Amino acid sequence: MGCCLSAPDDDDAGGGLDPVSGTHQFTIRQYSQTKGIGSGKSILSRYFTVDGRTWYVRFYPDGYTPNSQFVALYVQTLYKPHCRAVRARFTFELLKPDGTVGYARRSDRPCSFDRYCNCWGFRVFVTREALEGADLGVLHGDSIKVRCTVEVVNSRRKNRGGNQARAAAAAAAMAPQSDFAANAMQFLKSGRAPFDVKFSVGGTVFEAHGLVVAAQSEWFATALYGHGDEGRWAEAGMQCITISDTTPEAFEGVLYYIYHDELPEELIKASGDEAAMTRELFDAADMFLIERMKRMCASRLRRFIKEDTVRSIMELAQAHSCKELEQACQTYLGRRRP
Template structure:
């Protein structure tokens, strides 16, 4: 008996264009964070168990959220603990899957972090968090700055999953490798035509790369003020850099050749930084570096970026500094932003200081006294902000 014909064509019968196809299933995750400062924490704690302090509403992933904080505990069972919750404010929601975490920064750079797994926020379960996040005793001894508690909540929202249409197999093109190539060029010193002398250290580099990245170096090496061939000044083969630490110049060097800031917090992930002889100063500065010391290092980088008109480096430094703003360093950061032409960081600091209840704590810091003495016009900006928001 003859075999019945197959309902499907064999692979060899299929058109060649359909033999190699692909489709993709993807789930988008939107991430955001919100910093919440409670000024006068001890007064809030005295109100007792079950008393709540809420943050302002903030948006992540198209949904509205708030942080619920119980300074003395949520219920009698949690008395003596700080209770923290993330609450969904959006009402027209059936279910949204969220991963969240809370961080508390201490005055010495200490960090307390407790992360959740993915939880489903629904109409009936709008709040998730930690009933016993940290003991109040530990909180008061390690994590308060001038009786101010600063909490950062990071939220990851899972968006709708979807499967794309089937399409022919495509040629994979790797991401651009020009930054890695330039970093290797610096490390190899091949074709170098200028030596920068910073302190006791020498750095071989390439004039054209520096000129391409910095208008200041472009004018020095190829502009009308550049030395004639055989000269010994700024356009020659040796350039002396004054008033700059070797570690700071190495950060400039790293940015010019890679378009990124040096990864000094986790340099094991960057073989170039850990092995290259160009970054000895940075490695020494980063060894055992506290959070505050790392912040001071970024302040030096920002000043150097302004000095050499490295706009992207300056913005990267502004972004990094804005993530570490608190009551103790807000005034000093504002003065730094004003001095080095950082309008975005300056506006961020002014908004933070003008927030309800924050100004009084900032006025008690040494940074504010220096700001008042050195930059009175910046203090006026803060006062104008307070007047516009009706906070004074």
């Protein structure tokens, strides 16, 4: 097996041929039970195809070599290519619960997958301590999500049906991605569409569009439009709906997320206490049943797991049934020296 270093992007060495790439994402479940299988022993991913060839990933939880403090990751072709060497770069990414990348390494050069060596990777990918730590935030629910990208730089598939490939690429270039959703939200944020619902939170009144908040939150959907014959605020003629159990700042953050699909960074920083504000947003996201916002807040709260906060954050996670955040706290406590 070959071993690579990680490095920034370098120039393509494909001899003028267009590279062909593919990505495979998989989950290593019950990670804690994989430890102890022994160095040099690996767990295999499912097969995936890139450039007409079958690939799979090898994960070494106890390391590639004896007494290693690092886990190892390798990508391998199913069969050794006897006719033509396949030169490919590869990238391994460990994903956080919200789908963002917590840690990644990329091969420093295209590696030759040939009859002599059909497996390349990193024998010192990341330390087990870092992998299991709260800083990376990639171990959640005793599971790790891995994304592997293989880029074949000397693909010959371009020459097979090249006209069709070029036609498909030209058609894709002529049809950009739909921007309907972005345009709709931009129009609603502009204020040109009149607000049709008001909320009073702690004496502060907020205006919004009922359909927008209902689309992003099941809590608002049920409250405004109900189920079947249940009472509906939208039809009750209420001038202003009073909401308790949250703060005006947290509710402002909820509305920001609903209209922008991202956390209110300026609001969080302006609060003067990012950890406390993130907790409030986490509470509010759970209250209004906005699962994606809740998971994003949970991922952010991992940054604040320390000796003096781990217990309170774990209690918060348990109170709101957030297994990923609770697991991060338990992992931190498990790493402490007696």
